[in-house]
Amino acid sequence: MKKNVGGIDKILRILVGIALIAWALMGGPVWAWIGILPLFTGALGWCPLYPLLGLNTCPLNKK
Template sequence: MKANVGGIDRILRIVAGIALIAWAIAGGPVWAWIGVIPLATGLLRWCPLYPLLGFTTCGKRAT
């Protein structure tokens, strides 16, 4: 897995993931647990959808 998530994209994923998980913990809707996905992709710096689309935000070309 080559990194394909970087910069602002990574920060936004982590912040959005934490916000959604916090909302779920605070009594929000069950679907707010979907925040685990952007949090994981931000921390791992890899999004499984990006290679399928031939897209990257880390400054390197996805292969």
């Protein structure tokens, strides 16, 4: 699995994930648990959707 999430993309994913999970924990809507996905992909540095879309924000693995 090559990393395809880098820099600002990674930071934003982690922050959005934490915010959504916190909202869910504070009584927000059930769909706010979707924050697990951006948190997970940001922490791993890999997004399974990016290869399908031909995207890569990681400067170390640019083609």
